Amino acid sequence: MSDTAKPALIWLILASVAVAGFGVVTAGLWIPAIMMFDAPGSTEQPALVAFAVYSASGPVASAIALLAGWWRAALGRRFSALKWMVAIPIVWLVGLLGWFAAISALCGGQFDCRV
Numbered sequence: 001m002s003d004t005a006k007p008a009l010i011w012l013i014l015a016s017v018a019v020a021g022f023g024v025v026t027a028g029l030w031i032p033a034i035m036m037f038d039a040p041g042s043t044e045q046p047a048l049v050a051f052a053v054y055s056a057s058g059p060v061a062s063a064i065a066l067l068a069g070w071w072r073a074a075l076g077r078r079f080s081a082l083k084w085m086v087a088i089p090i091v092w093l094v095g096l097l098g099w100f101a102a103i104s105a106l107c108g109g110q111f112d113c114r115v
Helices: 009-036 046-055 058-074 078-106
Strands: none
Touching: 009 046, 009 058, 009 078, 046 078, 058 078
16 A cells, blocks of 8 residues: 555544544443442343443443554554544444344333333
């Protein structure tokens, strides 16, 4: 790949800022996740506990994306770095929305499946 085909370093910096912002915004999901554990009997449902942990892991996905992206950039693979930096948070977000949709659909519109 020639030097002109590689994305400029500015794109990696802009993607880093966007991914770091994503991590800061998703840190706000920690409060609802902690509140899920406050309800009596909520820890008895493994699916609810797993959803709370997954929803609170947005900053972790962001940190992994930044580390993987800059590691790939250090190896000289800027295009791959940009893909990893953007793909990891998007995969996490799609997983979160898909999980929420599945819980809502399988539990008759209720977030809690207990009858």
